[in-house]
Amino acid sequence: YYFSSFFNRIDFWLITTIVLGYLVSNVLVLQNPVAELIAYDHRSDALIRMRNPDYHFTLYRTTALKNEFRAAIFLFSCLNIILLLVNLIDINWVWFNFDWSGQYLKQFVHEGTWLLIASIIISMVLVLFFFRGNLNFFTKNKPLKVLCYIWLIQNCILVISVGIRNLYYIQHFALAYKRIGVLIFLLLTLIGILTIIYKIQNRKSAFYTTRVNALSLYIVLLISSFFNWDNIIARYNFNHYQTAFVHLDFLSALSDKALPYLLKSDAELTSLSKSQATLFHFDYNYMKPEQYAAIIDKRVTTFRDKWESKSWLSWNYAEYKAYSFLVRSE
Numbered sequence: 001y002y003f004s005s006f007f008n009r010i011d012f013w014l015i016t017t018i019v020l021g022y023l024v025s026n027v028l029v030l031q032n033p034v035a036e037l038i039a040y041d042h043r044s045d046a047l048i049r050m051r052n053p054d055y056h057f058t059l060y061r062t063t064a065l066k067n068e069f070r071a072a073i074f075l076f077s078c079l080n081i082i083l084l085l086v087n088l089i090d091i092n093w094v095w096f097n098f099d100w101s102g103q104y105l106k107q108f109v110h111e112g113t114w115l116l117i118a119s120i121i122i123s124m125v126l127v128l129f130f131f132r133g134n135l136n137f138f139t140k141n142k143p144l145k146v147l148c149y150i151w152l153i154q155n156c157i158l159v160i161s162v163g164i165r166n167l168y169y170i171q172h173f174a175l176a177y178k179r180i181g182v183l184i185f186l187l188l189t190l191i192g193i194l195t196i197i198y199k200i201q202n203r204k205s206a207f208y209t210t211r212v213n214a215l216s217l218y219i220v221l222l223i224s225s226f227f228n229w230d231n232i233i234a235r236y237n238f239n240h241y242q243t244a245f246v247h248l249d250f251l252s253a254l255s256d257k258a259l260p261y262l263l264k265s266d267a268e269l270t271s272l273s274k275s276q277a278t279l280f281h282f283d284y285n286y287m288k289p290e291q292y293a294a295i296i297d298k299r300v301t302t303f304r305d306k307w308e309s310k311s312w313l314s315w316n317y318a319e320y321k322a323y324s325f326l327v328r329s330e
Contacts, residue, residue: 069138072130076147079126083119083154090161098168102281105169112162113182119155120189127196128206136203148200152193159186159193174237174244177229184224191216228318230254234261241272245280248287252295256303257318260325262296269293300326 090112127148135141166182192213199209234254237246238261251262264272269289307323 072144080151087157094161094164109165109169112165116158116162159189175233230258234258242275248292252292257322259322
């Protein structure tokens with residue numbers, strides 16, 4: 001009992017925040033450079049240099065390079081054929097002939113996403129392996145480059161297919177964190193594919209590809225952090241209740257800053273309930289509008305009391321805006 005109660009009193013999220021804050025401040029404020037990383041960065045080159053083999057092994061190395069070239073041609077040819085079949089099926093059934101008949105679409109999206117992740121991993125590993133050295137300077141490597149370009153373009157088509165699946169999911173089941181995350185992931189995937197194409201075309205090194213993609217990840221995540229996603233989700237989901245499923249259980253758990261958009265009148269909830277009952281016939285027992293209204297009313301009261309008792313050290317703009325809106329609406 002005492003052991004379990006001890007861990008119940010620990011705020012692991014707070015501890016994680018403190019540790020991450022310390023690591024970030026160590027880099028930004030204390031500025032303790034890591035000599036090994038700096039030396040590695042200086043040694044690394046954005047371009048691949050041609051290796052000069054020992055003349056005694058020239059014939060052996062040339063034969064090995066040709067064998068590697070043939071293996072790459074065979075491998076990318078097989079992968080292109082397999083992915084072409086997958087893309088043709090997706091284009092037919094997802095792009096043009098999709099018909100939603102009331103089923104859940106979670107697995108529908110997950111299947112395409114996991115396939116895309118597997119394909120991207122294979123692409124990165126194979127391209128970094130085969131274009132790591134002298135194969136970049138092989139005089140007859142044009143067919144291999146063409147096959148790689150076709151493979152990467154097919155991955156772009158796969159990205160579009162997953163995007164369409166996710167948009168169908170949003171259309172019928174509204175917004176959620178993971179659905180937004182899938183869109184961000186697809187954007188990063190397209191950027192990654194473009195950098196791989198650029199690497200092949202301009203003989204860039206793996207270090208260059210890693211650095212550019214890491215910077216792209218940082219920029220995309222930084223830009224995405226400027227959006228108040230809870231407010232966007234709440235506004236979108238309630239505005240589309242006549243066409244999309246409104247998951248009241250999920251919405252009732254959004255953060256306090258979204259309360260102005262979560263607070264709905266009895267008339268609005270009644271209209272929502274009628275539309276949802278007409279459109280959807282799920283067996284799962286979701287939250288009733290009456291339960292939702294009671295939870296949100298309680299949360300509004302708790303939020304107001306908590307905000308009014310806060311000091312300026314806990315002030316933040318998003319919650320201040322929510323509090324001001326709630327006060328004005330009353």
